[in-house]
Amino acid sequence: MKIVQCDFLAGVGDPASFPPPGLPEVAFMGRSNVGKSSLLNALLDRRHLARIGSTPGRTRQVNFFRVNGACLFVDLPGYGFSRVSRSLRARWKDLVEAYLNRPASRRLAILIVDARHPLTEMDREMIDWLQARRMPFRVAANKTDKLSRNEWQKNLNLNLQEIHRPGLLVPCSAHTREGIPKLWAAIDGMLHETTPTH
Ligand SMILES: Nc1nc2c(ncn2[C@@H]2O[C@H](COP(=O)(O)OP(=O)(O)OP(=O)(O)O)[C@@H](O)[C@H]2O)c(=O)[nH]1
Ligand SMILES: [Mg+2]
Structure with a gap:
């Protein structure tokens, strides 16, 4: 898709305030600091649309971006950030589950994991x-740039084999x-439903 227009639609911290379902959605989820917001920006070729942080837990809301008036990109807050209170963690769970x-008319989830590490318990739960x-x-x-080809192959064979199915792992x-x-x-594929998305 050629990106002609994208803008921030809403940041939602309360499940009662999600925008009404209508457009197809692409949801970005995964551990805190894994690069969800960065990948969303890279896909849209915008540097600063979704806020990127060096402090984990930067994205605390569900952020909706409208792309070409054709679909919504949804940046979800990350999980597994250890330095948050139990009540904040419970709020996270409620919010993400409610989302x-x-x-949604159609939806594709992009679960982002760290290319350098094994899956976490929460990654497995999400899958x-x-x-x-x-x-x-x-x-x-994500973050394959931090690995040599050999290191990536090693982590793939050693730790990511369980999800190494053609088309699934990118x-x-x-x-x-x-x-x-x-x-x-x-x-x-999801937007046009010409190719199966799972
Ligand atoms: N080297 C490298 N760094 C990356 C990549 N993607 C993201 N980062 C860095 O990782 C850090 C976290 O990126 P974010 O995009 O804010 O991660 P996030 O998953 O949205 O984090 P939360 O919103 O806190 O859950 C930032 O310092 C990014 O610059 C990548 O592909 N390669
Ligand atoms: Mg983020």
């Missing part, structure tokens, strides 16, 4: 959850833009 349970709900998704293994870098065309192919 995922919200009806199980997406599969149980039959929600189409991709796993974007090695990515928001910095070098590796994987961006593959993610776009998945998004376009």
Whole structure:
């Protein structure tokens, strides 16, 4: 898709305030600091649309961006950030679950994991959850620029084998833009429903 226009639609901290469902949605989810906002910006070729932080837990709301008037990109707050209170963690869970349970005409989830590490418990829970709900998704293994080819192959074989299925796992870098065309192919597939998205 050629991006002609994208803008911030809403930042929502309360499940009662989500925008009404209508347009297809691409949801960015994953551990805190893994690069969700950075990948969203890279896909849209905008540097500062979604706020990027060096402090984990930067995105605390569900942020909606309208793309070409054709779909919504949804930046979800990250999980697994250890230095937050239990009540904040519970709020996170309520908010993300409410978003995922919200009806959407069509939806693709992009679960972002760290290309350098094994999956976390929460990553696995997210995958199980997406599969149980039959929600189409991709796993974007981000920050590949921090690895040599050999190191990436090693982590892939050692730690990411369980999700290494053709089309599902997309090695990515928001910095070098590796994987961006593959993610776009998945998004376009969802939008046009010409190719299966799961
Ligand atoms: N080297 C490298 N750094 C990255 C990449 N993607 C993101 N980062 C860096 O990782 C840090 C976190 O990026 P964000 O995009 O804010 O991560 P996030 O997942 O949105 O974080 P939260 O909103 O806190 O959950 C920033 O310092 C980014 O510059 C990447 O592909 N390569
Ligand atoms: Mg973020």
